[in-house]
Amino acid sequence: MSATSKPMSPQRRRFLTDTARMAGGCVVAGSALAYLVSDAKALPAEALRPPGALPEDDFLAACIRCGLCVRDCPYDTLSLAELGADGIATGTPFFTARDVPCEMCDDIPCVAACPTGALDPGLTNIDDAQMGTAVLVDQENCLNFLGLRCDVCYRVCPVIDEAITLELSHNDRSGHHAIFAPTVHADKCTGCGVCEKSCVLPEAAIKVLPVRLARGSSAEHYLKGWEEQDAKGAPVVEGIIDLPDRLPGPGTDNLAAPGGFEPAFKLPGAGQ
Amino acid sequence: MSAKTKLPTGQEAIEVKGWLGAHRYLILRRLSQSFFLFLFLMGPWFGIWWVVGTLAGSRTFGVLPLTDPLVLMQGLAAGHWPELTAIIGALIVLAVYALIGGRVYCSWVCPINPVTDAAHWLHDKLGLQKGWQPKRSTRYWILGAVFAVSALTGTIAWEVVNPVTMVHRGLVFGMGFAWALVAAIFVFDLLVARRGWCGHLCPVGAFYGLLGSKSLLRVSAVDRAACDDCMDCFAVCPENQVISPALRGKPGETPLILSPDCTNCGRCIDVCSVDVFAFTHRFDNHVKTDEQVADKAA
Ligand code: SF4
Ligand code: SF4
Ligand code: SF4
Ligand code: SF4
Ligand code: SF4
Numbered sequence: 001m002s003a004t005s006k007p008m009s010p011q012r013r014r015f016l017t018d019t020a021r022m023a024g025g026c027v028v029a030g031s032a033l034a035y036l037v038s039d040a041k042a043l044p045a046e047a048l049r050p051p052g053a054l055p056e057d058d059f060l061a062a063c064i065r066c067g068l069c070v071r072d073c074p075y076d077t078l079s080l081a082e083l084g085a086d087g088i089a090t091g092t093p094f095f096t097a098r099d100v101p102c103e104m105c106d107d108i109p110c111v112a113a114c115p116t117g118a119l120d121p122g123l124t125n126i127d128d129a130q131m132g133t134a135v136l137v138d139q140e141n142c143l144n145f146l147g148l149r150c151d152v153c154y155r156v157c158p159v160i161d162e163a164i165t166l167e168l169s170h171n172d173r174s175g176h177h178a179i180f181a182p183t184v185h186a187d188k189c190t191g192c193g194v195c196e197k198s199c200v201l202p203e204a205a206i207k208v209l210p211v212r213l214a215r216g217s218s219a220e221h222y223l224k225g226w227e228e229q230d231a232k233g234a235p236v237v238e239g240i241i242d243l244p245d246r247l248p249g250p251g252t253d254n255l256a257a258p259g260g261f262e263p264a265f266k267l268p269g270a271g272q
Numbered sequence: 273m274s275a276k277t278k279l280p281t282g283q284e285a286i287e288v289k290g291w292l293g294a295h296r297y298l299i300l301r302r303l304s305q306s307f308f309l310f311l312f313l314m315g316p317w318f319g320i321w322w323v324v325g326t327l328a329g330s331r332t333f334g335v336l337p338l339t340d341p342l343v344l345m346q347g348l349a350a351g352h353w354p355e356l357t358a359i360i361g362a363l364i365v366l367a368v369y370a371l372i373g374g375r376v377y378c379s380w381v382c383p384i385n386p387v388t389d390a391a392h393w394l395h396d397k398l399g400l401q402k403g404w405q406p407k408r409s410t411r412y413w414i415l416g417a418v419f420a421v422s423a424l425t426g427t428i429a430w431e432v433v434n435p436v437t438m439v440h441r442g443l444v445f446g447m448g449f450a451w452a453l454v455a456a457i458f459v460f461d462l463l464v465a466r467r468g469w470c471g472h473l474c475p476v477g478a479f480y481g482l483l484g485s486k487s488l489l490r491v492s493a494v495d496r497a498a499c500d501d502c503m504d505c506f507a508v509c510p511e512n513q514v515i516s517p518a519l520r521g522k523p524g525e526t527p528l529i530l531s532p533d534c535t536n537c538g539r540c541i542d543v544c545s546v547d548v549f550a551f552t553h554r555f556d557n558h559v560k561t562d563e564q565v566a567d568k569a570a
Contacts, residue, residue, distance in 0.1 A: 022413045030417040036432050037425045060427040061350035064343045064358065065437065066329025067445055071315070082448025083438060090432055091328075091441055115329050115337055116347065117355035 045213055047094040048132045048191060050078055051102060052111040052123035062118035065091030072113035075103045097193020097208045102131060104158050104192050127159060132191030133214035134164065134184045134206055142205040144180050147171045153195035153206045154182050163189040182206060186215055281396075281507040284545040297538030304380045312444045327381075327440045328431070329361065337361035342479045343437070346430060349422040366483065372536070374484025378470060378477050379510075379537035383440050387454055388470045391461035392510070404465045408513065408533065411478035418475050436476050467510055485532035488553050491540060493518040493527040495560045498546040505540040505549070515540065519548065527559045528552075 008016075037060075050069055053059050070078040070093050077100045078093045093110075095102060104126045111119040123129060134153075136142060143150035144166070157164045166180040182195075184206075193208040208214075228236045285294035292299075312330070314320040324331045329339045339361030344354060369377055379385055421429040431437060435453040442450035457469050470477055493499075496519050505519070506512045514531035521527060541549040 018407065022407070022410065025410075026413045026417040026420075029414065030421050033417070033421045033429055033433065034425050037421065037427045037429050057426055058352060061347050061352040061422075062354065064328045064339065064347060064428065065431050065441065066325045066339075067441065068325045068329060068331060070445070071321075071324045080441060080445050082442075082446075083450055083453070090438060113331075115331075115339060115355060115358040115361060116344070116352070117358075118352075121355065 045209060046096050046098070046207075047081070048097060048102075048193065048208060048210065050093050050095065050110045050119055051104075051108055051126060051129035051131055051190070052114075052119040052121075053131070054118060054120055059118055060089065060092070062116050063092050063114075064116055064118075066115065067091075067093070068113040068115060069093050069110040069119060072109040074105065074109065076100060077102050078110060095193070097132075097196040098204060099197075101193035101197040101208075102129075102190075103194075104129070104190060127188075127190060129190040129192070130211060132193070132208040132210050133186045133189050134191065134193075134195050134208045135214050136182055136184065136206045138205040139181075141201055142182065143200070144182055145205075147174060147177050147179055149180065150200060151180065151182075152198050152200055154180075156194050156198040158192060158194060159188055159190060164195065186211075281504050282543045284502060285504065285543050288545040294542050297542050301380055301537060302386070305383070305386060308381050309383060309440075309443065312440070316444060326437060326444055327383075328437045329358065336364075338365055340437070341366050341483070342476060343428060343431060346418065346422040346428040349419045350426045350428060351423075369480055369483050369487070371487060372484070372489045373487040373534070374480030374482065374532065375477060375535035376484070376489070377480045378474075379535035382436055382476070383443065384436050384454075384457060384474075385470065387458050388461050388467070388510075391458045392467060395462050395466055400463070400466070402466045403463065403468070406465065406468070406472045408472055408511075410472050411475055412482075414473060415475035415478045430475060434476065436474070471510055481532040486554075489536060490552060490554045490556075491518075491529045491534060491536060491538070491549050492552045492556060493521075493529070493548050494550050494552070494558065495546070495548045496521070496527055497560060499544075499548050500546060502545070504543045504545075508539040508543045510535060510537065510539075523559075526557055528554060528557065530554070 049056070049059065050073075054062055065080065067080050070080055077095045079095065081089050081092050081094055083090045106126060108123065108126050108129075111121060111123055113119075114121075136145075139145040151166065154160065154164050154166055163185055165183050165185065167183045169179045169181060171177040171179045191208050191211070195206050196204045196208050199206050223236075225236055282294055288294075311323045312326065314322060315324060322333055327340055328343050329337070331337055337357045337360055339358045341362040344358055344362045347354060418430040435450070435457055438450045439447075439454055442448065461468050465472065493515075499519060505515055509515055511531070511533040514529050514534045517525075517531070518527050518529045536551075538551065541547075541551070
């Protein structure tokens with residue numbers, strides 16, 4: 001082409017500068033938008049997604065912020081995030097357990113309402129929901145941990161005795177009472193937040209957190225010996241010598257606990 | 273120049289057709305905007321849930337789904353394949369606006385339009401300067417950027433800031449900070465750029481414009497021979513660049529306003545004292561001939 005030899009026509013030059021200017025503007029504006037959007041991924045910790053919500057990354061691509069789930073929730077659990085007030089994922093549905101928890105409707109109307117599948121229609125049994133995970137965050141104020149029998153969080157749980165149990169242990173302070181520690185089993189907890197809502201303390205000692213905050217993850221290379229042993233039905237390593245364990249008590253060299261005690265029960269499979 | 277050109281815009285039309293005649297489509301448009309908003313508000317206000325949801329996605333009478341295709345397409349760009357309900361809803365909306373003109377959404381439905389119209393009205397009253405005028409094509413660039421950002425970040429990007437859905441959601445669900453956006457657009461249109469938001473920046477308008485570029489419903493300058501150059505239509509039209517090609521077309525050139533930017537608001541029909549414009553369909557090319565005009569004058 002001869003474009004290089006001839007001087008550029010004014011229209012052409014104009015067109016090229018305009019295009020460049022627009023493209024530049026778009027890069028700047030686009031980056032600002034992308035920054036806002038990535039910021040939007042940081043929901044406040046107390047904001048829980050409705051049941052069936054896709055993993056947060058997918059959810060933000062799927063939810064068109066229509067509010068149909070909010071409207072169809074019979075308990076007015078859900079609200080739409082407002083610009084400024086609730087973090088910046090504007091318009092997406094969430095709930096705050098301490099205000100209004102999810103009542104775990106059998107027919108899951110919020111999921112049925114969602115037109116895009118941001119709330120996964122594959123969730124048909126509400127007990128499989130994973131809105132979050134309850135965590136007993138404050139043992140120092142939890143009445144049960146203080147040795148009192150409050151038990152409220154345990155008793156209100158819709159998945160009682162599966163998602164949350166009371167684990168008995170000796171009360172060292174009184175010496176002759178028990179501590180009934182509310183204990184959450186994350187694989188059964190739906191994160192509905194009824195426990196957090198019902199905690200009698202001014203600030204709940206049990207809180208439902210998004211799974212990513214509530215849970216650690218176990219590293220692949222850690223094998224649990226007792227599970228391996230159960231699966232195998234024999235010691236994991238053949239011919240291993242079982243050395244005596246250094247338990248406190250008579251006949252051991254642990255002088256810190258003279259007298260010691262016999263453990264009340266043995267951990268299943270724990271070699272002694 | 274005759275003295276009447278100094279009359280305020282639309283004055284002559286009011287004198288000829290009466291106030292009502294000169295504001296017909298404006299009134300209908302305000303009614304339509306209120307009607308669509310009211311449909312969504314009947315639920316929260318009176319517990320009549322004919323329509324549930326927002327402009328982004330709704331359900332009418334429990335069966336008819338409607339989805340904003342632009343929002344859904346951002347979701348697609350972000351990598352989510354939606355459920356059938358949302359797709360059907362979007363196809364219905366696409367079909368309707370492809371038929372009656374995409375930017376009918378802008379002038380007859382969008383809740384921001386009354387805000388920008390009000391800003392323009394005040395702008396006129398105060399006799400302010402045009403201000404900064406970004407190119408009208410800017411909105412297409414923004415639209416492109418919106419899709420690019422959606423794809424790159426895997427989110428529905430524009431919904432984080434979109435004042436259109438945000439205000440609508442605010443009205444239906446309770447307003448948070450979204451008032452500030454309304455105020456910002458008002459001030460922007462009033463002081464920074466005349467017709468700045470809808471006319472130059474809004475990617476929603478750009479999208480619906482593209483959608484309706486082949487639409488059936490069109491405004492035509494049927495009686496362009498009667499035009500007495502009062503310029504009132506140019507003054508009221510929110511996208512007045514679309515008028516010249518039709519109105520000033522040479523014999524044989526189409527009188528139809530074919531630009532996708534025309535919002536089918538009908539204000540040009542209202543404001544023209546000699547009734548140059550009329551709604552028609554895109555295959556109706558006819559222009560009133562000089563004889564017909566003469567007959568009318570006689
Ligand atoms: S399961 Fe029921 S209570 Fe829970 S969010 Fe959905 S509709 Fe509301
Ligand atoms: S119904 Fe689905 S798309 Fe609509 S706001 Fe709720 S989660 Fe989002
Ligand atoms: S241009 Fe945008 S803000 Fe203006 S009326 Fe259209 S959609 Fe609404
Ligand atoms: S078409 Fe002509 S006469 Fe009618 S309003 Fe426009 S300029 Fe005035
Ligand atoms: S040409 Fe007429 S109908 Fe189209 S936007 Fe302008 S005033 Fe409205």
